[in-house]
Amino acid sequence: MDTGTGVKGIIRKEDRFLVLVKHDGSFDLPGGRVEEGESIKAALHREIHEETGLKVDIKETVGKWSFPPKPNFVVNGITFACIYLKGTVELCDEHTNYFWAGIDKIQRLTFSREIQRHFKYMYPSYCK
Numbered sequence: 144m145d146t147g148t149g150v151k152g153i154i155r156k157e158d159r160f161l162v163l164v165k166h167d168g169s170f171d172l173p174g175g176r177v178e179e180g181e182s183i184k185a186a187l188h189r190e191i192h193e194e195t196g197l198k199v200d201i202k203e204t205v206g207k208w209s210f211p212p213k214p215n216f217v218v219n220g221i222t223f224a225c226i227y228l229k230g231t232v233e234l235c236d237e238h239t240n241y242f243w244a245g246i247d248k249i250q251r252l253t254f255s256r257e258i259q260r261h262f263k264y265m266y267p268s269y270c271k
Contacts, residue, residue, distance in 0.1 A: 148177040149208075149220030150187040153261060154199055156227035159243035161195065162252065166239055170252050173197075176218065187223060195241070196233035199225040206261035222261045 151174030154161040163171045173194040177186040184201050191199055202224040209219045232241050244252070249262055 145216045147216070147218045148183065148186075149218045150174045150177060150183055150190060151208075151220060151222040151258075152187050152191055152199060152201065152225040153205060153222060153258075153265065154191070154195075154197065154225045154227055156243060159245050160249055161197075161227075161232070162242055162244050162249070163194070163234070163238040164240040164242075165237070170254055171238065172222070172258060174220070174222075183221060184223075187225075191225070194235050194237060195230070197230040198228040200228055201225050205264045206257060208255075208257035222258070224265055 151172045153172055161173070163173060165171050173191045174187065175190040175194070177183055181189070187201055188199070191197055204221055205224050206222045207220065208222065209217055211217050234241060246262075254262075
């Protein structure tokens, strides 16, 4: 089975977090695949900038995940806590909308089980 590496970032700006909205209406975090020869953190900086136009400070790992996007291929990924540094959100074609949400609103959103676990790691009081 072939594998790839993916990255995602939970971006915090003051007391709110960036949530992206996909074309199907589901919620997402910025991220993507690590390219050959690219470090994991360089890939996350690139993906965040491509998808949002933002600059961030990448902090600690908050979780790991995997999913099979197609038969005989698995993406193994890492989610990092990130702090907003500068920029105005400018979305790429992958997402239709975005918003900044406090942890109270994050608790009411439907994310994948992996993303829910990553918020729980960052905020033990977060419960779904």
